[in-house]
Amino acid sequence: MEFFFSSRGKAQTLAELDIVMNRSREPTCAGASACYGYQDKGVMIAVASDAIGGKAACGRNYKVTCTGSTNQGVPRLCTGKSVVVTIVDYCPPGCRGTIDLSQDAFAIIADHNAGKVNIEYT
Template sequence: MIAAASDAIWDNRAACGRNYRVRCTGGTNQGVPEPCRGDSVVVRVVDYCPPGCRSTIDLSQEAFSQIADPNAGVINIEYEQ
């Protein structure tokens, strides 16, 4: 389970290799009214989400599908290292 980190947590590459527990807290669009699965997932940051990235943590498809309906596309999350 992997992810890319945005500037919010990238910390000049210090986040690379860190593990974060991520949980879906809700959807961002009307298309999928209840996107969260109720689970959390632990991901390892392996990449940088470049400037303009609209995410704090950009999850791999596998990690995303563990915590949310893939059809949701974008979700709100909470996370901790």
């Protein structure tokens, strides 16, 4: 399934995007998140970049599925499962990916050693 968003007045289709796991911390920033301040939203959470709406994506739920490795030398990183995450923070321009998942959420869809995988999300 594809996801549509508007960018500069044009509709664009995003079928597969990169997803990044930050191994050193959960995706929320040190301090309050842009969406929920200091409210605990659990561990199935993610940070949105401008590619999926940035701050406007706050509170949205996305079903994320790994579709393959970004490194062709590392096969079979995807688990075949999907995870539903809630966007709890905003990743400003310069992010390493489209959606930055918590470690717990990433582990459901891919081997944690992957770090970055191709995805589909709805």
